Amino acid sequence: MENESEVAEVLDKARRGETEAVATLCAQFYPKIMRYMRYRVGDQVAEDLTGDVFLRVIRNLARQNGSFAAWLYKIAANVVNDHIRKLKTHPEVAMDENKPQSEIPASGSSPAQSVGKKLDLEAALGLLTDDQRQLVTLKFVQGLSNEEVAEVLDRTPGAVRVLQFRALSALRRLLPEYGGAP
Amino acid sequence: MKTEMELADILDRCLEQVRAGAPVTEVLRQYPDEAEQLRPMLALVVGLELLPDPGCSLERALPSLVKAAEEHKRQTTHKATAKTAWWFRFWRPQTMRRTNKEAATVRWFSFRPVPLLYRLAAVTTVMVILFWGAGTISADAVPGDFLYPLKLLTERVKFFLTINSENKVELRIVFSSERLREAIRLHQRDGTLDPKLLQQMLEEARQAVQLSLGLPKTSRELLVAQTEHLSQFQGQTLEQFKQQLPEQEQAAVAPYVEMSGRRAAWMRQMCDDWRGETNAAPPQSNAAPGQNDRRYWMDMCPE
Numbered sequence: 336m337e338n339e340s341e342v343a344e345v346l347d348k349a350r351r352g353e354t355e356a357v358a359t360l361c362a363q364f365y366p367k368i369m370r371y372m373r374y375r376v377g378d379q380v381a382e383d384l385t386g387d388v389f390l391r392v393i394r395n396l397a398r399q400n401g402s403f404a405a406w407l408y409k410i411a412a413n414v415v416n417d418h419i420r421k422l423k424t425h426p427e428v429a430m431d432e433n434k435p436q437s438e439i440p441a442s443g444s445s446p447a448q449s450v451g452k453k454l455d456l457e458a459a460l461g462l463l464t465d466d467q468r469q470l471v472t473l474k475f476v477q478g479l480s481n482e483e484v485a486e487v488l489d490r491t492p493g494a495v496r497v498l499q500f501r502a503l504s505a506l507r508r509l510l511p512e513y514g515g516a517p
Numbered sequence: 518m519k520t521e522m523e524l525a526d527i528l529d530r531c532l533e534q535v536r537a538g539a540p541v542t543e544v545l546r547q548y549p550d551e552a553e554q555l556r557p558m559l560a561l562v563v564g565l566e567l568l569p570d571p572g573c574s575l576e577r578a579l580p581s582l583v584k585a586a587e588e589h590k591r592q593t594t595h596k597a598t599a600k601t602a603w604w605f606r607f608w609r610p611q612t613m614r615r616t617n618k619e620a621a622t623v624r625w626f627s628f629r630p631v632p633l634l635y636r637l638a639a640v641t642t643v644m645v646i647l648f649w650g651a652g653t654i655s656a657d658a659v660p661g662d663f664l665y666p667l668k669l670l671t672e673r674v675k676f677f678l679t680i681n682s683e684n685k686v687e688l689r690i691v692f693s694s695e696r697l698r699e700a701i702r703l704h705q706r707d708g709t710l711d712p713k714l715l716q717q718m719l720e721e722a723r724q725a726v727q728l729s730l731g732l733p734k735t736s737r738e739l740l741v742a743q744t745e746h747l748s749q750f751q752g753q754t755l756e757q758f759k760q761q762l763p764e765q766e767q768a769a770v771a772p773y774v775e776m777s778g779r780r781a782a783w784m785r786q787m788c789d790d791w792r793g794e795t796n797a798a799p800p801q802s803n804a805a806p807g808q809n810d811r812r813y814w815m816d817m818c819p820e
Contacts, residue, residue, distance in 0.1 A: 374568075456564050475565035481529070493522075499532075500525035503558040513557040513564075 342403050350396055357396075361389055367477055368411050374460060374472045375415050387414050405486040408473055412487055459509040467502035474499065519551065527551055528558060535559055648674065659703045660711060686728045686740045690747055693721035697751055701758055710766050715755075715773045719780075722748055726784065738791050745784035752777030 345363075348356035368388050372381035388411045399406050460468055466488065473479045473487060485495045507513045519527070527548055534544045541559050545552040652671040655664035672692055679685050696718035704710055722744055729740040755774045759767050 456561075457568060471565060475562055476568055478566075496525040496529045497522060500521065500528050500558075503528070503561055506561050507557050510561070513561050 346396075346399070346403060350399075357393060360392075364407055365389070368407065371408065371411055371472055371477055372415070374457075374476060375468065376418060380418065384411075384414050384418055402483055402486065404479060405483040408477070408479065408483070408487045412469065456506075456510065459506055462509055463502055463505055466498060467505060470495065470498050471502050471506070524551065524554070528555055531555055531559060532562060535562070657702075659699045659706065660714065661703075661707075682728060682732055683736050683740065686725050686732070687743075689721050689725035689728065690740075690744060693718050693725065693747060693751070696721060697754060701754075704758075704762075710762065710769060712769055712773075715770070718751060719773065719776060722751070722780065734791070738788055741784050742788050745781050745788065748777045748784065749781035752781060 345356045345359050349360055365385065369381055369385045372384050372388075376384060388407070391410050391414065392407060395410075460471060463471065469488065470484060473484045474481070479487070481492045481495050481499075484490075485492045488495065488498075490498070531544050531548070535541060541556070541563075544559070545556060548555065648671065651667050652675070655662075655668035655671065658664040658668045672688075672695075676685065676688050676692075679688055696714045700711055700714035700718070703714070725744045725747075726741060729737050729744065732740065752774055755770055755777060759770045759774060762770060
């Protein structure tokens with residue numbers, strides 16, 4: 336189920352209520368969403384949130400149109416936003432191990448100083464802004480096109496290109512081996 | 518010096534080419550001025566695309582997938598039963614359609630948006646109840662009462678909403694009776710005689726007959742006979758009522774008594790004609806010539 340037509344066929348069956356098609360969709364996209372969640376919120380809550388994403392997908396499958404991947408990642412982005420909002424409103428829920436990478440406190444004067452030489456690419460992702468991290472995850476980890484990313488982020492493709500440039504510039508500055516400050 | 522937007526476009530073009538399989542060095546050769554800046558970014562992208570997979574095993578994913586499958590099964594079952602219980606879906610609160618986890622955050626009275634058809638039905642129901650209530654409350658009102666205009670309005674609306682002509686005639690007959698009732702009740706309560714009500718009584722009866730004349734034979738005969746009985750009854754009632762009045766007021770009521778009697782007689786004559794019973798002699802009076810014509814009595818109302 337690699338190309339769009341195959342996805343569309345399975346989607347049609349899933350909308351008609353065929354459980355097998357729903358299972359195929361879940362099995363196909365579960366690892367991708369899990370990977371997205373892992374880079375956005377960390378290992379501990381990634382599984383729970385991925386489960387929530389698929390529950391929402393099943394509930395709203397009848398209303399889906401356009402690119403399925405973009406729609407799916409948009410749901411995933413909404414689930415993450417809800418989770419972050421919940422963490423802010425109920426801080427007691429936010430245990431240390433549940434903290435997303437983006438919330439790692441920076442002890443030094445700059446993010447680069449705070450993580451020092453040990454900073455690797457994966458950790459550097461956690462120091463980007465939420466939009467930049469989301470773009471990097473969607474485009475380079477998940478392999479979405481600019482148009483699909485634009486749909487997920489509610490931006491124009493032009494704005495996505497600028498955000499991409501800024502995100503890669505920020506990552507470059509954070510990582511000495513890519514020409515950033517040592 | 519290129520702007521950020523231009524650099525972003527160049528980077529994107531480079532990325533597209535690298536993704537398509539072109540070597541980085543060759544791609545950067547097209548942009549010698551920006552090559553130094555873009556090279557580490559393209560290397561970063563390669564690094565990002567090689568990031569490790571989360572290692573999602575089927576065992577770990579199983580609970581979530583089972584949960585999703587259960588949700589799907591529940592939804593399918595709900596769709597199947599929904600057809601027989603559309604009314605239940607209409608008023609059922611959202612909490613009942615959600616999972617327990619979500620239900621806690623939804624207020625029990627939060628209904629989903631109501632479709633236009635249901636809204637129209639609700640508005641119509643409320644209007645019917647209001648209309649019925651207004652008619653009931655103002656039923657005993659007489660001229661001068663606060664609710665009397667409401668009573669007249671209710672009558673007009675009722676007449677306007679009645680489509681069937683026979684029902685319209687019957688409504689006229691009811692309104693005529695109501696005017697007589699009001700005149701008597703007003704006099705009993707305040708001692709006031711209102712000839713306007715008696716005029717309206719006759720006018721309603723006249724319109725009832727006029728409307729009946731346009732109907733098919735059977736209905737016409739039945740309704741004219743009904744109006745005839747009404748006029749006869751009204752004449753008798755007014756006669757009794759007249760006896761209780763002072764002399765001056767008796768004179769004011771007398772024309773209405775006479776006219777009711779005359780009309781009843783002429784309507785009886787009309788019915789006999791239609792039935793072919795010509796033996797009944799037309800009512801004679803010592804009225805002026807032309808006044809023996811039924812149309813004279815039909816159209817005339819005392820001033």
